[in-house]
Amino acid sequence: MLTREIDQSLYESYSDDIPLILKRIYAARGVSESQLSMALPGLLKPNFDQLNIALELLEKCLLEDKQILIVGDFDADGATASAVAIKALRLMGAKHVDFLVPNRFKHGYGLSPEIVNEAKRDKEPDLIITVDNGISSNEGAELARSLDIDVIITDHHLPPNELPNANAIINPNLRGCDFPSKNLAGVGVCFYLFSSLKTYLTKQGYFEKNNIQNPDLRTLLDLVALGTVADVVKLDQNNRILVNEGIKRIREKRCSKGILAILELTKRPVESLQASDLGFTVAPRINAAGRLSDISQGIRCLLSDDMNDARRYAQTLEEFNIKRRKEQTRMQDEALAIVEDQAIDKSDFAIVLYDESWHEGVVGIVAGKLKETYQCPSAVFAKADNVLKGSIRSIPDVHIKDLLDLVDRENQGLIEKFGGHAMAAGLTINPDNFEQFKNAFTEEITKHLKGKKPIIELLTDGSLDSAEITLKNAELLRQASPWGQGFEEPIFYGDFELVEQRIVGEKHLKCNLKLQGTNSVLEGIAFFQEKLDSKKARVAYKLNVNSFRGNESLQLMIESIESS
Numbered sequence: 001m002l003t004r005e006i007d008q009s010l011y012e013s014y015s016d017d018i019p020l021i022l023k024r025i026y027a028a029r030g031v032s033e034s035q036l037s038m039a040l041p042g043l044l045k046p047n048f049d050q051l052n053i054a055l056e057l058l059e060k061c062l063l064e065d066k067q068i069l070i071v072g073d074f075d076a077d078g079a080t081a082s083a084v085a086i087k088a089l090r091l092m093g094a095k096h097v098d099f100l101v102p103n104r105f106k107h108g109y110g111l112s113p114e115i116v117n118e119a120k121r122d123k124e125p126d127l128i129i130t131v132d133n134g135i136s137s138n139e140g141a142e143l144a145r146s147l148d149i150d151v152i153i154t155d156h157h158l159p160p161n162e163l164p165n166a167n168a169i170i171n172p173n174l175r176g177c178d179f180p181s182k183n184l185a186g187v188g189v190c191f192y193l194f195s196s197l198k199t200y201l202t203k204q205g206y207f208e209k210n211n212i213q214n215p216d217l218r219t220l221l222d223l224v225a226l227g228t229v230a231d232v233v234k235l236d237q238n239n240r241i242l243v244n245e246g247i248k249r250i251r252e253k254r255c256s257k258g259i260l261a262i263l264e265l266t267k268r269p270v271e272s273l274q275a276s277d278l279g280f281t282v283a284p285r286i287n288a289a290g291r292l293s294d295i296s297q298g299i300r301c302l303l304s305d306d307m308n309d310a311r312r313y314a315q316t317l318e319e320f321n322i323k324r325r326k327e328q329t330r331m332q333d334e335a336l337a338i339v340e341d342q343a344i345d346k347s348d349f350a351i352v353l354y355d356e357s358w359h360e361g362v363v364g365i366v367a368g369k370l371k372e373t374y375q376c377p378s379a380v381f382a383k384a385d386n387v388l389k390g391s392i393r394s395i396p397d398v399h400i401k402d403l404l405d406l407v408d409r410e411n412q413g414l415i416e417k418f419g420g421h422a423m424a425a426g427l428t429i430n431p432d433n434f435e436q437f438k439n440a441f442t443e444e445i446t447k448h449l450k451g452k453k454p455i456i457e458l459l460t461d462g463s464l465d466s467a468e469i470t471l472k473n474a475e476l477l478r479q480a481s482p483w484g485q486g487f488e489e490p491i492f493y494g495d496f497e498l499v500e501q502r503i504v505g506e507k508h509l510k511c512n513l514k515l516q517g518t519n520s521v522l523e524g525i526a527f528f529q530e531k532l533d534s535k536k537a538r539v540a541y542k543l544n545v546n547s548f549r550g551n552e553s554l555q556l557m558i559e560s561i562e563s564s
Helices: 008-013 020-028 049-062 074-093 113-122 138-146 187-202 215-228 236-252 257-265 275-292 296-303 307-341 360-374 400-410 432-446 471-479
Strands: 069-072 097-100 127-131 150-154 166-169 351-354 378-384 387-394 415-420 424-429 494-503 508-513 521-526 537-547 551-563
Touching: 020 097, 020 471, 049 127, 049 150, 049 166, 049 187, 069 074, 069 113, 074 097, 074 127, 074 187, 074 215, 074 275, 074 296, 097 113, 113 138, 127 187, 138 150, 150 187, 166 187, 166 387, 187 215, 187 236, 187 471, 215 236, 215 257, 215 275, 215 415, 236 257, 236 275, 236 494, 257 275, 257 296, 257 307, 275 296, 275 307, 275 360, 296 307, 307 351, 307 360, 351 360, 360 378, 360 387, 378 424, 378 432, 387 432, 400 415, 400 424, 400 432, 424 432, 471 537, 494 521, 508 551
Parallel strands: 069 097, 069 127, 127 150, 150 166, 351 378, 521 551
Antiparallel strands: 378 387, 387 424, 415 424, 494 508, 494 537, 508 521, 537 551
């Protein structure tokens, strides 16, 4: 275990009204006091390249009642971005707005020529707006423009060298874009576009002239929060403001009926909702539809204005999620068995696996599991028609999109197409090239790591004494949320005596712990953990407020536990 270093000058700069435990945590994350503000007016201003072009085109489409089509992505970020775009346009008076999401098994990712042709045939759009995709869709954008369809691309993925021929591209990661935060999720980029449109139309007197109520786009922040958390983007101050405001609205039930229906179905208390509930409860159910079938079920759930309809959609999503979990368990067990049988020299640096029975929609989750288990970049492939489609999850030491760029440059024609960012990527290869890709990929990673596998240790905020392990401090940490990628929830460690251990739910360890040298007994729970033989253990844990039948108590959420 490693302990985060505290920036002493930052620590001393905080005002006296910040509790000591929070000063220590903030200083270890390099966050100044001004960056702690979660006030909505603190959002960054939308100075995106090509924004004015997009706004003028959208105004024209609204004034002329044009057919607008949203083309999203088949994950929770794409689904929430689609819902934000549709709701925003309807609030601004759009009469003809629809959505079309690529089916991952039929169309593949992004604004492909296949999805453009289907859109032209079935929807006849005048304008296509991509959300959470499109930055690499050169062929699709070119085809759309040749069919007299205007294209606005909104995306957050890293751009290729040659950009698509769209009317406008809104992406904070465009080279030369001055927007200060590069960490927006797809739904965040989409929200910024339509917030800017509202401001622009207000200045034009559009709402007054057309007798339309000036829309309050804060009503969309629940969806922005969900998509931002689901896509595991870095929670810088800007993203924390968006997530915090969205969570507040959900707790007050001023949010999408679809989100409420999923929380109701999963018996999650809305009033004490945390970002982790969005990431581990709501998002997987939206994602399950896109993994196994069609994400449009998830989008319709989020768009629903009727609670009974939302409950029906939520039930459908739950059924998809149950199937997804079964498929995931099978594939994970098989993948782990394959790795255990492999020579360890190659698996040390990278894992590349394929089985013809594996499901294309679940390879990303399995790659993530392998990456966590073996702490190395992991690529998992499934058969899709006549090609192999793979998903890669990486470690902090390997920027996987950059590495794929390198593999592609040095092995012309090996990869048919790919895209992604630092920690995750997707790609397509010819089945005959699997072994060649496996060797090239492993070789480049081994070279990049200089033949030395990085040791990835659990990063903690140090130890707490018994006077600090309190319900009050757990509540302080809860109030300091949202926590997430880049603003990680604090983990502490200590040496404990195991007073009692029992297995609950067949696979989780519930225990009573006594901090060594003290008499105070604490309750802890470790998920997917067997009993320990030893009576003494080093425990890494989070302070958690456990709510049960109206009563709140302190609970240690155990991240790791090992005999000491």
